[in-house]
Amino acid sequence: MTQFTRNRQLKLYNFIRLMSFLGVIASVLFLIVKVENLLVASLLAFVISYLLGPFVNSLERLGINRLLAVSFTFIGVSALLGVVVSSFLPLIANQLGLLKAEFPKYAEGLTQLIAESEQRFGDMAGSYFAIDFSEQVEAALSPWTTALFEDLPGFITKSVTTLLLAPFIAFFMIKDGKVFSRNLLNLVPNSIFETTLSLYHQINDQMGHFVRARLLEAVFVGVLTWAGLVIIDFPYATILALFAALTNLIPYVGPIIGAIPALAISIINGDTTFGLFLVSGVYFTVQLIDAAFIIPLVVAKIVDLHPITVVVSIIAGAQVLGVVGMLISIPVASILKVTFTSVYKHLTDYRSI
């Protein structure tokens, strides 16, 4: 067999292996997107596995077998979650009940506030710029108000499947994830194997840092917001703190969205300027502590994305998958950035393709 024929056969063989590798990845992604609940469950499973992986490794370092280490971690975390949920659930349910009863008042107050602003704007700008935003808001708010509280139990029931599926997938991800990734990497052609392996570990590390840092930051923001609101004796402190923690996961715009409900409640309740100043002060101080201490200590390790990239990613995520899209847009953008940077580095440094 001549060298030329041998090289051609080798290229064909490597091409088939590469296509099989990409085919398996595409099939898994297709399955995740197409099967109901699997996308959100898989994303949650990834988050759980990134969060609990280090605990499992710590137990393994003590000489405990991996299966037992994973089982102990899951049992421990479930027990801890059980205690936390059972302690906080009555409080949250109570605040939700109160909010449900008072929500029409807030919706009406918000519409009135917008109407007044319109009036003022109309007086200033004249009839040429007359806008009728308040009616649209009212029309949108009234069905949404009823739907929010009436659909909440249904939404929770529907989420049970996802909430049960996610830890189940996460358990096997932590226990056997290495075997799965190794079998998948076996399909990669020899010529790009080391690059792919390096890329896989870089992405995995970045995602691990990202998930842990963002969630830890959200917990800090939630606890600080709750403490601040309790100190100034503001209503619905727990729900508002939970909302602020959740929206804080969205970079740049998240903290602003998180503060809006508290500010709206304060304005509609007719708080004095000092009251409004106190609420704004709580949110501002929390963001100041976040920027000065939490971000440099906890989040500094994660992928650095340009603000424009962040905003474009969030808009694109929201367009495709709604709120879930907004939350996952940044991790996805980070994965793409790490992938493209590494592939570019490979093309310029490795020169083996």
Next chain:
Amino acid sequence: MNQMWENLFRKSDAIEELQSILKSCYIFQDLSRKELSFVKELIHVRHYKNGEAVFKQGEIGVGMYIIGRGTVDIMVEDALIDSDEPTHVTRLSGGDFLGELSLVEENSRRSATALSVGDSMMIGFFRPDLEEIIERNPSTGAKICFRLSQVLGRRLKGTSEKVTELKKQMKLIAER
């Protein structure tokens, strides 16, 4: 039914083969059977065709390879030698290992090209695998790192001796 047993035995034979290849490699010789079984879960078995490159000179390497079956030629393209053809340095066979410097050095470039002679089977052991061993089982990681440092130390000593010898020869040439 017979086929099932045959497959089962074939699989256990493959596991035994991997374990014995690892045990025969200098870097893993301090490990117990249990530790070898743990390392076996992390390594990568790679198959190469005749003439296929395991790695090429100048590429960034991520780890080392242990030859399980077959032979590998080590070739070097030397800018000082006025030839298009790479120079054949050595031929490695079963049990030998290559590329170990990349296990510890970040962005280390391969100093030679390794080509498979005939079909071969290699065990790839890479930096992320070593890091995972250190993270999950530090005592096993320490044993591997100790052996690895012995190998690298020996290589450094060999290189120092060669440099000293070269300096002596250059001095002799200059004196003449």
